[in-house]
Amino acid sequence: MTVPNTPPDPADAAPADAVPAPNAARDPYALPPGPDLVNGKPRPAEPVAQRLLPELRIGAATVLACLVLGVVMGALWAWLAPKVPLVVDGNKILYGDPEGEQRAGADSVFVLIGLGMGIVTALGAFLVTRKRGGGIAVAVGLAVGGLLASVGAWGLGRWLGPGRDLVAEARRVGNGGHFQADIDLGAYGAVLAWPMAAMVLLLALSAAFGKREEDPPPYWVPGPPAADAGAPAPGPAPAAPAPAPVEDRREG
Template identity: 50%
Template sequence: MPDADGGGADEQPRLGRELRDAAIAAVAVAVCGVVLGLLWEQLAPQVPLISDGSAVYLKNSEGEQAVGADGWFALMGLGFGVLTAAAVFWWRRAGGIAVVIGLAVGAVLGSLIAWRLGVALGPTQNVVAHAKAVGPNKVFYAPLELRAKGALLAWPVAAMATLLALTSAFGPRDPQPPQHWDGWSAPKPPGDTPDQ
């Protein structure tokens, strides 16, 4: 129903535009998860294993490669959060809650896609079969895993923080109401008497 001033007539097209832009942002950001997954699989430290024919052991029991894989995912997620938020802000500078939700949903989906893709492209999950295939006393690598699932939130958190910072610094401002002096706000100068 239109407002008294006629402003409601274009609310439906505007809402449709915002929802379309939110969907585009969500899909575009989520697709970036493929890139993050590929990078994570290539850059994450691999955990070397060795088998004696009957059991599988860590080649270096003091290695920190497993923690490094989580750290790489989180750091790259932070970077992707900053980049995707900057891209969405540049594309849709007018803002709107729908675009913010689209960015958040896309970042969460992108993190999940990156995680599952990196694991799928990494070494096989069947460690026993892998050990048998390479033979005893040969080094092979453990499956890529994300042990700290909180790293999945690095991308959406960084995206939301970056978008908030960019919007507050460079976003559109609400128009300020005009300032009128009503004669009562400031004291009258001395000696000024009201007209009779």
């Protein structure tokens, strides 16, 4: 006979060292039970050089692509930049257009080409590395590569443009002859147009269309059950025993 509301027998309680069921819910934020073992020994840490190698490859490829486009930029600048006309008057070299703004126009053309190259390189780098989530190597590669390419385009354009030896050119054309002065940058800050445009566009594209990481579930949502490795699949849960009948004692 069982009396109602009787506390359970301590002998029937589960022992303290009982192993929980394998399908019991576990905290998704709990630490693993032990280190990852390989053949009974802790797994060795991955070398730093091996982890940095993919990033270095991406950064180097970005810089190389910028340098190749820098050659194109130098050729375009030498072709499109306005030239300063000069005229030989006896033993003097005079401006053919004293009020012209060809020097400022050369700076403007260089900046516009640099902005275009920055947009092209940033868009290409973003599309190529979007699946892997970009990375600091892409940004550093664009900044360093854009700056080096701009400086290289500056030097290449001066080399491809008109000669820098004005006296030799004046002697070649003779008295009353016309020739063009070399192209050069009056504002050295123009070499920053490419890297600045690339960095701004890359930041905007990453913020708007970059890869998103899934947020972890709230702490109150239990995670999926984690089955132990090598443990047999849990079978169906046993049916709960039927409650024992309670005898009703009534005084006759």
